[in-house]
Amino acid sequence: MKNLVIVESPAKAKTIEKFLGKDYTVRSSYGHIRDLAKKEMSIDVDNNYEPQYQISDDKKALVSELKKAVKEADQVWLASDEDREGEAIAWHLQETLKLDPATTQRIVFNEITKTAILHAIENPRHIDMNLVDAQQARRVLDRLVGYEISPILWSKIKPALSAGRVQSVAVRLIVEREEEIKRFESKPYFKVTAHFHPIDSDKILAAELNRHFDTAAEAEAFLKSLAEGSGFRIAKIENRPARRSPAPPFTTSTLQQEASRKLGFSVARTMQVAQQLYESGYITYMRTDSVNLSQLALGMAKQEIAAQYGAEYVKTRHYQTKTKGAQEAHEAIRPTDLTAQTINAENAQRRLYELIWKRTVASQMADAEIEKTEIEIDWEPQSAEKERMVFQCSGEQVKFDGFLKVYMESSDEEDDSQTVRMLPHLPEGTRLSLDDCEAAQHYTQHPPRYTEASLVKKLEDLGIGRPSTYAPTISTILKREYIIKEDRESEPRHCTVFTLKGGQVRQTERTEHGMVEKNKLFPTDIGCVVNNFLMDHFTDILDYNFTATVEKDFDEIAAGKKDWHKVINSFYVPFHKNIRQTQQTSQRTTGSRLLGVDPASGKNVYAKIGRYGTLVQIGETNSDEKPRFASMKKGQSIETITLEEALGLFALPRTLGMFEDKEVTVSIGKFGPYVRHNGKFYSLGKNDDPYEVPLERAIDIIRIKREAEQQKEELKKVYPHEIGQQDGDAVVANIGKFGPYLTYRGENYRLGKDIDPLKLDLGTAMSIIDKSAKKKSRKK
DNA sequence: CAGTGAGCGAGCTTCCGCTTGACTT
Numbered sequence: 093m094k095n096l097v098i099v100e101s102p103a104k105a106k107t108i109e110k111f112l113g114k115d116y117t118v119r120s121s122y123g124h125i126r127d128l129a130k131k132e133m134s135i136d137v138d139n140n141y142e143p144q145y146q147i148s149d150d151k152k153a154l155v156s157e158l159k160k161a162v163k164e165a166d167q168v169w170l171a172s173d174e175d176r177e178g179e180a181i182a183w184h185l186q187e188t189l190k191l192d193p194a195t196t197q198r199i200v201f202n203e204i205t206k207t208a209i210l211h212a213i214e215n216p217r218h219i220d221m222n223l224v225d226a227q228q229a230r231r232v233l234d235r236l237v238g239y240e241i242s243p244i245l246w247s248k249i250k251p252a253l254s255a256g257r258v259q260s261v262a263v264r265l266i267v268e269r270e271e272e273i274k275r276f277e278s279k280p281y282f283k284v285t286a287h288f289h290p291i292d293s294d295k296i297l298a299a300e301l302n303r304h305f306d307t308a309a310e311a312e313a314f315l316k317s318l319a320e321g322s323g324f325r326i327a328k329i330e331n332r333p334a335r336r337s338p339a340p341p342f343t344t345s346t347l348q349q350e351a352s353r354k355l356g357f358s359v360a361r362t363m364q365v366a367q368q369l370y371e372s373g374y375i376t377y378m379r380t381d382s383v384n385l386s387q388l389a390l391g392m393a394k395q396e397i398a399a400q401y402g403a404e405y406v407k408t409r410h411y412q413t414k415t416k417g418a419q420e421a422h423e424a425i426r427p428t429d430l431t432a433q434t435i436n437a438e439n440a441q442r443r444l445y446e447l448i449w450k451r452t453v454a455s456q457m458a459d460a461e462i463e464k465t466e467i468e469i470d471w472e473p474q475s476a477e478k479e480r481m482v483f484q485c486s487g488e489q490v491k492f493d494g495f496l497k498v499y500m501e502s503s504d505e506e507d508d509s510q511t512v513r514m515l516p517h518l519p520e521g522t523r524l525s526l527d528d529c530e531a532a533q534h535y536t537q538h539p540p541r542y543t544e545a546s547l548v549k550k551l552e553d554l555g556i557g558r559p560s561t562y563a564p565t566i567s568t569i570l571k572r573e574y575i576i577k578e579d580r581e582s583e584p585r586h587c588t589v590f591t592l593k594g595g596q597v598r599q600t601e602r603t604e605h606g607m608v609e610k611n612k613l614f615p616t617d618i619g620c621v622v623n624n625f626l627m628d629h630f631t632d633i634l635d636y637n638f639t640a641t642v643e644k645d646f647d648e649i650a651a652g653k654k655d656w657h658k659v660i661n662s663f664y665v666p667f668h669k670n671i672r673q674t675q676q677t678s679q680r681t682t683g684s685r686l687l688g689v690d691p692a693s694g695k696n697v698y699a700k701i702g703r704y705g706t707l708v709q710i711g712e713t714n715s716d717e718k719p720r721f722a723s724m725k726k727g728q729s730i731e732t733i734t735l736e737e738a739l740g741l742f743a744l745p746r747t748l749g750m751f752e753d754k755e756v757t758v759s760i761g762k763f764g765p766y767v768r769h770n771g772k773f774y775s776l777g778k779n780d781d782p783y784e785v786p787l788e789r790a791i792d793i794i795r796i797k798r799e800a801e802q803q804k805e806e807l808k809k810v811y812p813h814e815i816g817q818q819d820g821d822a823v824v825a826n827i828g829k830f831g832p833y834l835t836y837r838g839e840n841y842r843l844g845k846d847i848d849p850l851k852l853d854l855g856t857a858m859s860i861i862d863k864s865a866k867k868k869s870r871k872k
Numbered sequence: 873c874a875g876t877g878a879g880c881g882a883g884c885t886t887c888c889g890c891t892t893g894a895c896t897t
Contacts, residue, residue, distance in 0.1 A: 100891060123891025130886090150893075177890050231888075238887025245886085252885040259887085367892085379890090560889055568887095702877045713878065721877050761874030773874055828897040840897050 096165035097199075098158070098185060100172050103371050104204060108171075111206045112213075119161055121172065125151045126184040128231065133239050135232055137668075141660050143232055147188065155188060162189050167197065169216070174200035175419035176650065180227035183219050193218060203386035203423050204376070226650035232660055233257070233642060237633060240671045241626070248674075249622060249681050250701060254572055257639060258557045258565055260626055263574045264634055265550055266542055267615045267623040276538040282311035282590075286483055286529035288324060288469060295516040297524070299469055299483035308588050311531035312599070315592045321471040324524040327482065328468040335461055338454040338495035340383040340411040341424035344559035345552045347378070350451070352545035353502040355443055358611075359544040360563045365444045366425070373428060374435055374445055379559040380422035381552075383411040385452070389423070392430040393456035401497060407458040416555030417643050426452040450499035457495035462488050465515050469524060487515030504546055526592075532602075533587040541612040544577070556639045573705075574619035582606040617706050617730045621683040629674045633667075688735035695719075697738050699730040706730060708738040723760065725783075740783065748787040756790050758782045767793055816854035823857050825849035836861050 095116040099105050102120040109118040126145040128134040136142040147155055162168055168191055170182040182198055185191070197216035201208040238256040245253040284301035305311040342350070344363075351362040366378035385393070390408055397406045413420060427449050435445050469483040490496065542550065548562045557565055569575050587602045615623070626634050642663070648654040684700035687708070695711040702721070706729070711719035722741035724733065745759035745768075754770040765782035767774040767790045774797045776782060780789065812826045815834075824835045825843070832843040834857055841864045843849060 102892075121891080122893085124889070125891095127889090128887090151891095173890085181890065227889090234888045236887085240886095242886035246884095254886045256887045371892090558889060560891080565888090700877095704876055707877065709877075718878065723876085759874080762876090763874060766874060768874080775874090826897085830897045833897045835897090842897055 094166045095169060096161050096167070097169040097171050100178065100181060101377070103373075104377070107204055107373075108209060111209050117161065117165070119158060121158070121181055121185060122151065122154060124148070124177070124181055124184065125155055126188060128235055133235065135235060137664070140657050141232055141664070143228060145184070158185075159189055162191065167195075169197045169199050169213070170219070171199050171201070171212070173421035174202055175421040176223055176227040176230065176646070178421055179220055179223040180231075183221070183224045186219060202382075202384075202421055203388070205386060205388050208386070220650075222652045223650050225656040226646040229649055229656040229659055230642075230646055232656075233663060236660075236664060236667070240668065241630060241633075244629075244671065244675055244678075245622060245625070247680075248678055249625060250618065250703060252572075253618070253622060254568070255622070255626060255630075257633065258551070258561065259569050259572075259574075260623075260630075260634055261554070261556055261636065261638075262547060262551060262565055263569055263615070263619050264623055264627070265547065266575050266613050267620055269539065269541060270615050270620075273538040273541070278535045278538065279306075280533050280535050281306060282308070282531045283534050284311070284314065284529065284531045287527040288483070288524040289527060290518060291523045291525055295518070296527075297467065297469070297485055297516070297518075298513075299467070299485040302482050302484050303479065305531065308533070308590075311533075312590050312597065315529060315531055315590050315597045318471070318526070318529055319592055319595050319597060321473070321526070323472040324469060324526055325471070326467055326518060326520055326522045326524065327470040328466075329518075329520050330466040332464045332466075333461065333491075334464050335459045336494075336496070337459050338409075338457060338499070339451065339501045341385055341426055341452050341455045342448060343381050343383060343413075343415070343424060344379050344562065345381070345415075345548050347425055347448070348548050348562065349545040350447060350502065351444060352543060353504070354447060355440075357440075357444070359548060359566055361440075362444065363563045365440045368441055369437075369445055369448075372437070372441075374432075374437075374441075375448055376424075376426050376428060377422045378425055380420075380425060381413065381415050381418040381559055382420040382422055383413050383424050384420065385411075385426060385455075386423055389426055389430065389452070390456065393453060396430045397453060397457055401457075404492075405457050405494065405497065408456055411455070415552060416640060424452075451501075454495040454499035457498065458492070460490060460494035460496045461492040462490055464488055467515060467518075471526075485515060487513055489514055504540065504543075529592040531590040533589065534604075535585060537607070541609060541614065543611055543613065547613060554636050554639065555643060556636075569619075572618070573616050574622060575613050575615055577611055577613055579608060579610045580612065580614070581608045617683055618701060620731075621681055621701055625678075625681050629670065629678060683730050685730050687733065687738050690739060697735055699724070699733050699738060701730070708733070708741055710742070743783055746782070748785075748790050751787070751791050751794070756787060756794075758785055758790060769794055810850065813850060815849075815852055815857050818854065818858055823854060823861070825852060825857075834861060839865070841865075 097108065097112065097116055097118045098121055099108060099118060100121055100123055102122065105118040105120040109116065112118065126147050128143055129146045134144040136144065170185055172178040172181040186193060186196055198219050199212040199216050201212040234257055238254065241255040242253065245255060282305040284305070286299050286301070288297045288299060289295060305314060339346070347366065348359045348362050351357040352359070357365070363378065366375065369375045370378050394406050394408055425448055427445065430449070430453065433446070433449055435442055437445070465487045467485045470480070474481065544566050547566065551557045551562065570577065584606045585604045587604045589600050589602050591598050591600065632638060645654060645659045649656045649659060682700040684698050687697045687699055689695065690697050690710050693710060698709045700707065700709065704723070706724040707721050708724060709719045709721050711717060713719060720742065722744070724741065728737065745757045748756045748758060750756065751769060757768045759766060759768065760782055763775065765776040765780065767776060774793050776785065776793065807827055812824045815823045815825055817823070818836065821837050826833055826835060830842065831845060832847065832849045834841045834843060841861050843860065
């Protein structure tokens, strides 16, 4: 062995090893190998912000392996990604593995092809310390912000909370959207639609009036005037050619958005499935901010499109990224082999793959050519309005489908009632008759709440976060309970509808179903209180432009124009002063709200945040008499809980009655709601409400648990069950947490659910053991 | 293993960005 190449990802290592041949060994660093110690700040603030790095726990074994590999190599090549983090990874490797900077080669390639890699080997360089320093500044800043603000939240609001440059802005977006929705005043309006047909044919034109009415009176008056209208005709036809272009190839963020819209995947699921596709070699790297395709991919796409759809469908396109702060260390996400339109894999993988295939191929296809048609219909007599009223219908005809043959990007807009349709060919001046007309009441809609994917898009637009952190950021703010993801349905609304048919105007009433919002992000009480606190005291860090501003500094450090210590110092001095001041002067914040007076005791009732979550309280905190407390239920919030609901929470523990001459009580404990009987505890089911559950159900729960325990006792009598001896060792069947299994020579083998281990003979048992033993060794 | 919330004070919690482990019975 002569050469050791170190890359970041093991899947990449495998591919590259094939290109480089026998003289090269390729190993992976699995990302960063060193970081600031987790436990403490690990930045020497008084000593020029010197970072104290240590090898991450899960990398210790790897580092010793790499050290061994270095010893055996004549030449080491550091081939981590070509961006800030990649450069830092290379530097940490150089430091940790004690490589000589003078002889160690740094190489980069942003596509994994033989030519690109050989080209990289021929053009090595040394580590760019400016770029490394930019990363150190980024790392140190994030640590300072996160580790100095979080403890303030622990003392002023609640333990174990967190704040950070990225997560706190994500929470702010969701809180502010909710406030916007709360402020939004939904207004009713009347939309007028009608059906016409030409006098001498049975073609139908569906049209909409070019204005809305604010009141029922106006709508009704309009329909009455229309009943007397005559001379309906096509006043104007406008045909306009239009083109539509395909969307660029997928980045992490756009893949997450489309998989959410088209496949209903959460952001985390998309990344998990994409990782599987990547490891199986089906797609290129899935954490990328680049829309660039390699020459190889462009060639493949051209060939594939020409072969499948014809040469007129080919259009080679080079896309430019518009994303703020993009580092473009990788290609866009694309299939490694574009001739494979689908793959033989499990459902989720296949569907995500097909989506990636379509998007990639479409991105290299011709524009769609469309003819748009607008028709205006007028009539006599028109009232003396300032604005001329007309009915409009619009249609589209695809002249050349181009990329639409393969793929169309979805949008987040939920209201696409304006479905585009083809219009019949009719000349201008065609006389029409009015079949019917409807003026229906609608309500203006509040702005939509964020989904995981639309939040990612917003963060990306602001230049906040990176492809590798979008999914983890969402799970962090969910875990902290700053936000929740759920479905909510808005209240159904009452709508008045006027219809005109056969010269008669009729009024009917309809109920418009509530809009269902699926998998939307809502702020919690904690999220709102923390956000308000941070907005009050750390305005600059919560600023939507904070990241963009510091990124400019990092760029200047990378360009060698600024010293990273100075950049951090000018941030830290005022920041830390603010930290000290906030710690000393700001009040403890509980988001407390007075709900009213408890009629039983005459004391005040409050809703607020406590050390363990939201609670309601009867009585004053600072009085001689200790107040009474009760936790809120899931779904209740400080803002919306009523006095009655709050008082209802004090109903626990409830005594339900007697069973076997002992009291049965219900309450909520550390591990959730439970029934207590004769000194024993029985957990309530998922659908049982401790405030409502009747005695009969509680007794059922007790009986079910007793039966289960008895069954367990029975099993204990039979198991472990020796099936027989094989070559002098026992084959034993047992039942564990995950079902029945066999033990033989210290190894466990899972059994199928439908197998009764008691009826298993030794021969069948051994064949099961042999089969899964083979699988195990293959895995190793 | 079946609360807590006040107050005392011990010790705990926390960031963002790179990457994939796992043993599963």
